[in-house]
Amino acid sequence: MAALISIAVFGIALLYIELTNSKKIQLPLAVVGLLVTLGLTVMQWNHPSSSFNNMAVTDNYSVAFNASILLSTMFVVLLSAYYYEDVKQHVAEIMALMLFTVFGAFLITSFSNMIMLFLGIETLSIPLYVLAGSKKFSLRSNEASFKYFLMGAFASAILLLGITLVYGASATFQLSAISDYVNNTKQLPGIFYMGIILILVGFSFKVAAAPFHFWTPDVYEGSPTLITAFMATVVKIAGFAAFYRLFSSAFSSIATFWEPLLWGMIILTLLISNFAALLQKGVKRLLAYSSISHAGFLLLGIIALNKLSAGGIFYYTLAYSLATIPAFGVLILVKNHRNSDDSIDAFNGLAKKNPLLAIVMSVALLSMAGIPITAGFFAKYYIFVAAIDSGYILLTIFAVLAAVLGVFYYFRLLNAMFLKEGEAEKIKIPVVFGISLLITTILTLAMGVFPDYIIKLL
Amino acid sequence: MGSISIILLMACGIIFAVAAIAIGRKLSMKRFNPTKGEAYECGIQTEGDTWVQLHIGYYLFALVFLLFDVEIAFVYPWAVVFKEIGMVAFVEIVMFVLVLFLGLLYAYKKKALTWM
Amino acid sequence: MEQVPLAHMLILSTILFFIGIYGFFTRRNMITMLMSTELILNSVNINFVAFNRYLYPHQLEGIFFTLFIIAVAASEVSLAVAIIINIYRKFKTIDIEETDTMKY
Numbered sequence: 001m002a003a004l005i006s007i008a009v010f011g012i013a014l015l016y017i018e019l020t021n022s023k024k025i026q027l028p029l030a031v032v033g034l035l036v037t038l039g040l041t042v043m044q045w046n047h048p049s050s051s052f053n054n055m056a057v058t059d060n061y062s063v064a065f066n067a068s069i070l071l072s073t074m075f076v077v078l079l080s081a082y083y084y085e086d087v088k089q090h091v092a093e094i095m096a097l098m099l100f101t102v103f104g105a106f107l108i109t110s111f112s113n114m115i116m117l118f119l120g121i122e123t124l125s126i127p128l129y130v131l132a133g134s135k136k137f138s139l140r141s142n143e144a145s146f147k148y149f150l151m152g153a154f155a156s157a158i159l160l161l162g163i164t165l166v167y168g169a170s171a172t173f174q175l176s177a178i179s180d181y182v183n184n185t186k187q188l189p190g191i192f193y194m195g196i197i198l199i200l201v202g203f204s205f206k207v208a209a210a211p212f213h214f215w216t217p218d219v220y221e222g223s224p225t226l227i228t229a230f231m232a233t234v235v236k237i238a239g240f241a242a243f244y245r246l247f248s249s250a251f252s253s254i255a256t257f258w259e260p261l262l263w264g265m266i267i268l269t270l271l272i273s274n275f276a277a278l279l280q281k282g283v284k285r286l287l288a289y290s291s292i293s294h295a296g297f298l299l300l301g302i303i304a305l306n307k308l309s310a311g312g313i314f315y316y317t318l319a320y321s322l323a324t325i326p327a328f329g330v331l332i333l334v335k336n337h338r339n340s341d342d343s344i345d346a347f348n349g350l351a352k353k354n355p356l357l358a359i360v361m362s363v364a365l366l367s368m369a370g371i372p373i374t375a376g377f378f379a380k381y382y383i384f385v386a387a388i389d390s391g392y393i394l395l396t397i398f399a400v401l402a403a404v405l406g407v408f409y410y411f412r413l414l415n416a417m418f419l420k421e422g423e424a425e426k427i428k429i430p431v432v433f434g435i436s437l438l439i440t441t442i443l444t445l446a447m448g449v450f451p452d453y454i455i456k457l458l
Numbered sequence: 459m460g461s462i463s464i465i466l467l468m469a470c471g472i473i474f475a476v477a478a479i480a481i482g483r484k485l486s487m488k489r490f491n492p493t494k495g496e497a498y499e500c501g502i503q504t505e506g507d508t509w510v511q512l513h514i515g516y517y518l519f520a521l522v523f524l525l526f527d528v529e530i531a532f533v534y535p536w537a538v539v540f541k542e543i544g545m546v547a548f549v550e551i552v553m554f555v556l557v558l559f560l561g562l563l564y565a566y567k568k569k570a571l572t573w574m
Numbered sequence: 575m576e577q578v579p580l581a582h583m584l585i586l587s588t589i590l591f592f593i594g595i596y597g598f599f600t601r602r603n604m605i606t607m608l609m610s611t612e613l614i615l616n617s618v619n620i621n622f623v624a625f626n627r628y629l630y631p632h633q634l635e636g637i638f639f640t641l642f643i644i645a646v647a648a649s650e651v652s653l654a655v656a657i658i659i660n661i662y663r664k665f666k667t668i669d670i671e672e673t674d675t676m677k678y
Binding site: 129133150154168173 | 591608629649657665
């Protein structure tokens with residue numbers, strides 16, 4: 001709870017800093033806020049507690065996810081120093097909105113009551129709608145913002161209907177009480193099953209799993225690149241943390257009902273996203289489809305539902321964030337130097353003139369593809385082990401094939417950077433930007449070499 | 459029993475209204491002159507197009523109002539249980555209002571409340 | 575006085591829900607789409623209050639959930655209207671079909 005208060009206070013402080021129009025203290029204040037919150041979060045490790053009349057529970061699971069959310073936000077905020085260099089207004093507001101999003105993310109990683117889940121999802125989403133439209137004078141940004149809003153509001157409405165139906169059957173919003181209800185009732189009423197389906201649909205909208213993924217490419221492409229990086233990482237981590245928390249506690253006893261649905265969704269997600277990604281010309285859109293395919297792999301951890309899956313999902317989301325942020329970071333630099341051209345051809349010959357950027361990008365892409373010695377390999381490995389442990393052998397084989405297919409489109413980009421000739425000039429890398437890119441790359445490699453330290457946390 | 463009287467009442471009402479209009483149409487004389495065709499028989503003539511665009515500032519006010527208006531929904535249940543809970547409830551509502559006030563102050567500082 | 579049975583409430587909320595879904599998928603005006611999502615939220619509100627009042631009259635949880643939904647829906651609406659105003663200033667239209675700078 002201390003962490004929640006701290007992030008909210010720093011968010012409001014940032015809003016008021018904007019009024020003074022002093023650009024110098026914005027970034028330090030945001031970083032200090034995130035660090036303080038990180039400290040308060042880590043202090044709760046091994047000290048489980050509950051707050052808000054037992055509506056939120058802080059345990060090791062939520063602390064781990066919260067810490068990785070804070071880490072990702074930190075990198076995004078550091079990158080923003082360069083991204084918003086020439087922007088005079090509203091920068092502190094954008095950071096404040098990011099902190100409010102993190103507030104919502106905290107609520108949904110640690111909820112134990114449906115009211116908290118709903119409030120958290122909304123506090124997570126509402127600032128994001130604004131952030132997606134934060135390039136006020138760009139048509140695409142506005143369009144992305146509105147599309148995101150419509151889909152988000154629709155998904156919340158579906159989720160809410162699911163929650164009402166579950167409430168109608170079980171008379172409670174408390175996860176443990178719902179679980180007791182499921183265990184003690186012989187014949188569950190039909191509305192309970194319907195409620196679970198609707199909650200599942202609502203969540204798949206939020207985490208962008210097929211067949212409810214169609215908003216993702218447009219929104220990711222239209223939003224400002226830095227915001228896309230933020231959305232792709234923080235929302236995914238928090239969304240999956242909440243998804244797993246809900247389905248592993250409240251609905252775990254009737255897994256036989258919802259697992260077939262999830263099974264179909266995973267197959268569809270992996271198929272659609274990987275084939276669509278093969279056809280993309282723009283890098284931003286390619287990364288959007290790759291993010292959908294990662295959602296497919298992460299769902300594998302939820303369907304497994306055993307003691308390996310919490311750790312697997314945590315490792316996967318962390319590895320995915322640490323790969324996504326530098327990938328978008330390099331994209332920002334390349335795009336700025338190529339007059340907003342983000343096609344794959346814009347990366348031609350990057351390695352010759354900018355070896356550092358090329359290396360950072362390749363490590364990120366290899367990690368996404370799941371090539372050994374990067375974190376991505378072990379991320380996929382742990383998820384697959386969890387799935388096989390629960391007996392989903394066919395599904396795992398399919399997922400491995402999808403991962404192999406994924407390698408193709410990541411290698412198209414690598415091919416452009418290292419083998420093709422291009423009229424690339426040298427790109428000057430700003431200091432803070434370069435350092436954060438390097439740190440994420442080193443962390444990716446470190447996680448790949450010593451995966452045990454992370455996976456043993458949960 | 460109850461529904462029959464309602465249906466009877468509705469039927470009477472409809473017949474009365476329709477009959478009044480129909481008889482009036484049938485019996486009245488129809489003579490037109492330009493003054494009768496005006497929108498208002500008395501008062502001021504409208505100037506220009508009625509579909510004028512409202513000033514954008516109007517929407518800003520409406521949005522800010524909407525946001526703070528709805529928060530009252532939380533104060534009602536608080537008022538109901540205030541006596542039972544006592545001091546804790548008071549402190550909590552003060553914090554709630556304080557946060558709202560910070561939002562309002564921000565809107566004020568951003569000049570969202572000045573008519574432009 | 576006779577009570578309206580629970581089933582009627584649920585039928586009402588289901589009808590509202592599907593009117594909302596229908597409006598959401600067929601209407602192309604942004605404001606109308608927004609209104610449709612509000613209809614869906616209100617159908618959910620009716621559901622909550624009805625379940626609470628008829629099935630579990632000794633507790634208040636459902637009614638409080640409704641309060642939260644109302645507050646959140648209001649903030650969503652004001653945000654959406656702000657976005658729509660901004661879009662109207664740029665595109666000079668609020669038809670969703672015409673705001674298609676991005677295609678698959």
